[in-house]
Amino acid sequence: MTVQHTPQHTPLGSPLARAPRRRSRLLRAEGRAAALFITPTMLLFLVFTVLPVFAAFVLSFSRYDILTPIRWVGLANYERLLSDALFWRGVRNVGVYALLYLPSMVLCALGLALALRRPKPGMVVFRTLFYLPSVTSSVAGATVWSWMLQRDYGVVNQLLAAVGLRGPAWLANSDTALYAIVFVTLWQGLGGNIIIYLAGLSGIPRELYEAAALDGASPWQQFRYLTVPLLATTTFFVTFMSLIGAFQLFDQAYVMTQGGPGYATTTAVYQIYQNGFTQLQMGYASAQAFVLALAILVVSVANLRLNRDSGLS
Amino acid sequence: MSAAGLRRRRPRPLAVLGDLLFYGGLTLVALVMALPFYWMLVTSLKPDADIFRDPVQWWPQRVTLEHYARAFTTVPFGRYFLNSFSMATLGVAANLLLGSLAGYAFARLRFPGREWLFRVKLASLLVPGIITLIPSFLILRGFPLAGGNDLFGRGGFGLLNTYWAVVLPGASGAFAVFFMRQFFRTLPDDLMDAGRVDGASEWRIFWSLYLPLCRPALATLGIFTFQAGWNLFLWPLIVFNDPNMATVQMGLQAFSFNHTTDYGPLMAASVVVSLPVLAVFVFAQRYFTSSIAFTGSK
Numbered sequence: 150m151t152v153q154h155t156p157q158h159t160p161l162g163s164p165l166a167r168a169p170r171r172r173s174r175l176l177r178a179e180g181r182a183a184a185l186f187i188t189p190t191m192l193l194f195l196v197f198t199v200l201p202v203f204a205a206f207v208l209s210f211s212r213y214d215i216l217t218p219i220r221w222v223g224l225a226n227y228e229r230l231l232s233d234a235l236f237w238r239g240v241r242n243v244g245v246y247a248l249l250y251l252p253s254m255v256l257c258a259l260g261l262a263l264a265l266r267r268p269k270p271g272m273v274v275f276r277t278l279f280y281l282p283s284v285t286s287s288v289a290g291a292t293v294w295s296w297m298l299q300r301d302y303g304v305v306n307q308l309l310a311a312v313g314l315r316g317p318a319w320l321a322n323s324d325t326a327l328y329a330i331v332f333v334t335l336w337q338g339l340g341g342n343i344i345i346y347l348a349g350l351s352g353i354p355r356e357l358y359e360a361a362a363l364d365g366a367s368p369w370q371q372f373r374y375l376t377v378p379l380l381a382t383t384t385f386f387v388t389f390m391s392l393i394g395a396f397q398l399f400d401q402a403y404v405m406t407q408g409g410p411g412y413a414t415t416t417a418v419y420q421i422y423q424n425g426f427t428q429l430q431m432g433y434a435s436a437q438a439f440v441l442a443l444a445i446l447v448v449s450v451a452n453l454r455l456n457r458d459s460g461l462s
Numbered sequence: 463m464s465a466a467g468l469r470r471r472r473p474r475p476l477a478v479l480g481d482l483l484f485y486g487g488l489t490l491v492a493l494v495m496a497l498p499f500y501w502m503l504v505t506s507l508k509p510d511a512d513i514f515r516d517p518v519q520w521w522p523q524r525v526t527l528e529h530y531a532r533a534f535t536t537v538p539f540g541r542y543f544l545n546s547f548s549m550a551t552l553g554v555a556a557n558l559l560l561g562s563l564a565g566y567a568f569a570r571l572r573f574p575g576r577e578w579l580f581r582v583k584l585a586s587l588l589v590p591g592i593i594t595l596i597p598s599f600l601i602l603r604g605f606p607l608a609g610g611n612d613l614f615g616r617g618g619f620g621l622l623n624t625y626w627a628v629v630l631p632g633a634s635g636a637f638a639v640f641f642m643r644q645f646f647r648t649l650p651d652d653l654m655d656a657g658r659v660d661g662a663s664e665w666r667i668f669w670s671l672y673l674p675l676c677r678p679a680l681a682t683l684g685i686f687t688f689q690a691g692w693n694l695f696l697w698p699l700i701v702f703n704d705p706n707m708a709t710v711q712m713g714l715q716a717f718s719f720n721h722t723t724d725y726g727p728l729m730a731a732s733v734v735v736s737l738p739v740l741a742v743f744v745f746a747q748r749y750f751t752s753s754i755a756f757t758g759s760k
Contacts, residue, residue: 175658176572178664179571179572179573179664180571180572180573180574181664182567182571182664182665182668183567183571183572183573183576184573186563186564186566186567186571186668187563187564187567187568187579189560189563189564189633189634190560190561190563190564190583190634190639191564191579191583193560193630193631193633193634194583194586194634194636196601197594197598197601197630197631198586198589198594200597200601201593201594201596201597201598201601202589202593202594202597204597204600204601205593205594205596205597208596208597208600215600215603261488261491264484264487264488265488267484269481269484271485275488275491275492276751277747278492278495278496279491279492279495280750280751281495281496281499281740281743282495282498284689284739284740284742284743284750285499285693285736285739285740286692286693286695286711286735286736286739287693287695288693288695288711288714288715288735289502289711289714289732289735289736290498292714292728292732293498293499293501293502293729293732294498296501296502296505296725296728296729297497297498297501302513302514302518304497304501304518307518336494336495336498339495340495341754344751344754344755345754345755347755348754348755393590396590397590397591397592399695399696400695400696403695403696404714404715417592418592418696421592421595421596422595422696422700425595425596426599426700431596431600434596435596435597438592438593438595438596439593441590441592441593442589442590442592442593445590446588449588
């Protein structure tokens with residue numbers, strides 16, 4: 150049997166290069182087709198992503214309530230923002246929320262993924278059950294949890310009563326409302342991150358563990374010096390996506406607590422929604438959105454930088 | 463080998479204890495994850511009197527469907543259902559078509575600026591939704607020659623309160639383009655060459671040769687897009703103020719505000735809202751998990 154060396158068919162491969170006339174005609178045909186194929190997508194991208202980003206920037210220097218013509222106010226919106234205690238309350242709530250949510254998410258998702266990875270029967274069933282909440286809508290999930298977290302007839306407090314504990318009015322209490330939202334969003338987001346961790350874990354070669362075991366590494370040492378570093382990219386992805394999600398927390402805070410009680414669960418996005426669409430202060434809301442987006446960008450870039458410094462791609 | 467076989471036959475007590483703890487822990491988590499679904503279903507089937515019974519009723523003593531009837535009569539839930547379903551389906555159709563067109567071009571066709579344009583489009587994944595919220599609303603409102611608007615987008619309501627307002631901004635998402643591009647890259651070149659030798663047009667090569675090979679990718683993307691569209695909340699809340707245009711997610715809101723203590727119909731409505739995506743999930747579990755894993759491990 151002879152081995153045939155066929156020329157490689159890379160997109161800009163060599164066999165076509167030998168016929169320059171034909172190639173240029175083909176290239177032109179491809180270019181025309183490509184232009185047609187990507188035009189709808191790029192047009193939508195232009196109108197609903199590029200243009201809005203610029204428009205948001207411009208709007209943030211104006212006063213606009215839809216009904217009366219737009220008015221330029223320079224930096225007034227930003228000045229007002231600095232002293233807007235309510236907006237900063239929203240930012241602070243989101244910060245506290247993220248500080249509680251991110252570590253819990255990483256610990257739970259990694260722990261459960263490690264458990265599900267063990268070659269034992271029934272793991273598929275558990276994986277399915279854990280992923281179930283991620284499929285349903287945040288609104289439906291939050292609605293059911295609000296009912297379950299009711300003080301008197303809620304099933305959570307009934308369960309606590311069964312073991313002799315007296316649960317508070319979770320959502321009506323400013324000390325517990327934010328914790329309840331952390332819990333419900335964790336319930337919802339866990340499944341997806343477990344699967345991402347499972348994918349990450351399946352990328353680690355088994356031989357590494359076998360070699361480590363031969364060298365006498367304990368299970369904890371294997372976890373600490375093999376699993377954790379090799380999963381750094383996955384952990385980065387999970388943290389990163391969760392953080393961007395946390396900054397934009399809205400649905401649960403809207404459905405479960407309406408931002409209350411007493412602004413305890415007002416989030417930054419909730420403030421922007423209120424200012425922009427119920428009070429029609431579009432310019433001011435744009436300034437707030439811009440500050441929030443900038444914060445997300447800064448955190449994203451810092452995150453990427455840290456990630457690079459830690460020696461990852 | 464035989465030692466391992468022996469051990470399996472006669473398990474050590476410590477291993478049994480470990481297994482017990484292991485499965486016990488997982489079952490506990492599973493119960494927490496599944497409890498809301500169970501509790502929503504059970505509440506929706508209980509008569510009003512039993513919903514607020516003090517020793518909590520884990521299993522409904524009497525089953526009634528009256529809450530489902532009331533869910534559909536106190537608010538026009540059928541209408542909401544139709545709205546959500548239409549918009550989610552239109553979103554799927556648009557993303558499958560436009561996403562695969564662009565994905566195909568970025569993966570298989572040569573043109574100047576290809577990599578650059580793709581990277582720019584991909585960067586929109588990083589643009590937080592909150593920044594485009596207000597301008598996109600204004601763009602839809604000022605859409606020329608729509609909803610009573612003149613050529614300059616003045617006078618009417620543009621595309622607000624139409625399905626377009628939800629479908630159009632998400633019609634060709636960055637994820638759809640990225641996902642389809644990745645898939646088209648895995649397909650062989652030979653088909654393209656064969657098509658060209660036979661004199662097929664670029665469109666025909668795409669439509670008749672490559673697209674049929676994408677069925678698994680299209681199914682995955684379709685399921686994902688449907689779920690995302692069905693579960694959308696904040697955006698419809700902003701672009702719809704006509705009660706006839708409300709989605710099921712907004713419909714749930716209408717319940718909890720107007721009937722603060724009416725948990726029976728609210729839970730019945732929650733069941734109805736969750737049902738389509740849960741049904742899709744049951745039939746297409748593999749697709750769900752594989753595409754989630756795909757997003758994470760790129």
